[in-house]
Amino acid sequence: MIPSIPPLDPIPIPAPLWLLKGLLWMTFSIHLVFMNLTLGGALLAAVHALRGKDRDRGVSRSLARMLPYTMAFTITFGVVPLLFVQVLYGPLFYSATILLATPFLAIIGVLVAAYYGMYLLARKWTSYGVWQGILAAMVFLLLGYVGFVNVNVFTLMLSPDRFHDAYLASPGGLQLNFAEPTLLPRFLHMLFAAVAVAGLGVAYFGTRRLKLEPEAGRWQVKNGATWFAAATILNLGIGGWWLMAIPQEGLLLFMGGSTLATGAFVVGLLCGVSALVLALVGINSVKPLPLLMGSIHALTLTIVCMVIMRDMLRDALLKPAFDVHAQPTAPQWVAIALFLTLFVVGIAASVWLLRLARKAAKEKASRGEEVNRGPGLTDSGLHIFSAEDSQAMRGGSSGDLFPRNPT
Numbered sequence: 001m002i003p004s005i006p007p008l009d010p011i012p013i014p015a016p017l018w019l020l021k022g023l024l025w026m027t028f029s030i031h032l033v034f035m036n037l038t039l040g041g042a043l044l045a046a047v048h049a050l051r052g053k054d055r056d057r058g059v060s061r062s063l064a065r066m067l068p069y070t071m072a073f074t075i076t077f078g079v080v081p082l083l084f085v086q087v088l089y090g091p092l093f094y095s096a097t098i099l100l101a102t103p104f105l106a107i108i109g110v111l112v113a114a115y116y117g118m119y120l121l122a123r124k125w126t127s128y129g130v131w132q133g134i135l136a137a138m139v140f141l142l143l144g145y146v147g148f149v150n151v152n153v154f155t156l157m158l159s160p161d162r163f164h165d166a167y168l169a170s171p172g173g174l175q176l177n178f179a180e181p182t183l184l185p186r187f188l189h190m191l192f193a194a195v196a197v198a199g200l201g202v203a204y205f206g207t208r209r210l211k212l213e214p215e216a217g218r219w220q221v222k223n224g225a226t227w228f229a230a231a232t233i234l235n236l237g238i239g240g241w242w243l244m245a246i247p248q249e250g251l252l253l254f255m256g257g258s259t260l261a262t263g264a265f266v267v268g269l270l271c272g273v274s275a276l277v278l279a280l281v282g283i284n285s286v287k288p289l290p291l292l293m294g295s296i297h298a299l300t301l302t303i304v305c306m307v308i309m310r311d312m313l314r315d316a317l318l319k320p321a322f323d324v325h326a327q328p329t330a331p332q333w334v335a336i337a338l339f340l341t342l343f344v345v346g347i348a349a350s351v352w353l354l355r356l357a358r359k360a361a362k363e364k365a366s367r368g369e370e371v372n373r374g375p376g377l378t379d380s381g382l383h384i385f386s387a388e389d390s391q392a393m394r395g396g397s398s399g400d401l402f403p404r405n406p407t
């Protein structure tokens with residue numbers, strides 16, 4: 001008989017399971033934060049550019065400038081959990097990617113195209129006129145494709161019993177997982193989460209403008225927090241739909257079947273609702289920063305809880321065919337120490353690079369050159385004021401709050 005899952009590597013898992021799982025949860029949570037900022041940021045950049053008002057276009061331009069940074073971190077922090085997924089679930093992950101080989105391999109080209117689109121948007125914003133929104137929308141669609149294929153792969157790998165027949169039915173590598181009832185709610189949940197996280201980012205960077213540009217900053221806080229709140233409210237419903245579509249053995253896990261899974265579910269839900277309430281209160285607050293910071297922290301905890309839930313669900317659904325906890329382990333401590341050292345050095349190097357980017361923006365501002373004035377990660381917080389800006393804030397009609405980038 002042909003086994004439904006190829007046999008595991010003869011080499012045992014090279015680190016204790018708790019360590020690999022902890023690292024998987026941590027690095028995948030970071031991947032999700034940056035992925036959400038990139039995917040949701042591209043959508044918000046498109047919508048704001050297409051709205052056409054100066055203040056909308058200012059937010060759009062700043063989001064566009066943020067995308068190449070967040071994209072780089074999305075990919076880097078995608079590679080790390082991929083290593084752990086390969087080590088822990090290799091036979092399942094690779095089988096699923098073979099069934100989906102064509103759309104999965106196309107991800108590389110799609111990511112490169114999206115990257116080009118982002119750089120064009122970030123660097124040549126002023127040259128595109130009405131095409132800015134369309135280009136940002138194309139970037140969003142390309143990234144959405146990557147997310148959709150990933151959801152297909154990571155749901156398909158949970159059904160090893162279908163691998164063999166699916167392959168024989170169509171060996172061409174085009175097996176999208178449309179038969180999976182959780183596919184749509186799972187994808188939509190990720191999509192709306194991306195809009196929510198990007199919206200909260202816009203609101204947060206709006207608070208940094210409050211001191212020097214109170215009216216524009218206030219509008220930005222309100223605008224970003226509204227996107228966050230609307231997407232989160234919708235996501236509460238979509239999350240419920242996803243939960244109901246999960247097979248019973250998975251659902252029971254969150255209803256007391258496992259203390260950790262149930263705890264993650266309850267804490268995640270409470271933190272999600274708290275993040276929503278804090279952002280809504282922040283919309284009309286005179287000092288929204290502490291409330292938005294509370295919202296950001298609560299949302300971060302929600303993401304971590306959802307990552308834990310998602311991983312525990314995977315193990316529960318795979319259990320009859322594959323029990324990761326029963327796999328032999330033989331820790332290679334030297335390799336683990338080397339990995340952890342390089343990991344810490346890599347994070348330190350990233351922080352250093354971001355600081356350099358920030359310093360460069362500050363120096364640009366002090367020389368009187370144009371700096372990013374919106375929600376970009378490179379926003380130095382220093383802004384040049386023109387007479388028109390000040391006039392516009394007092395209610396003047398002709399002021400361009402977001403003058404075009406002369407570069």
Ligand code: HEM
Nearest residue numbers: 028035039074075078079081082143146147150151154190
């Ligand atoms: C910007 C483009 C990307 C988007 C929009 C994206 C989106 C997603 C989504 C939606 C999921 C969850 C799928 C699910 O569970 O249903 C996911 C998981 C994952 N992504 Fe990304 N991703 C992107 C880029 C990457 C890259 C470049 C890599 C690696 C090289 C990567 C590695 C992973 C891994 C390993 C997981 C699953 C982790 C686990 O199962 O614990 N992603 N991604």
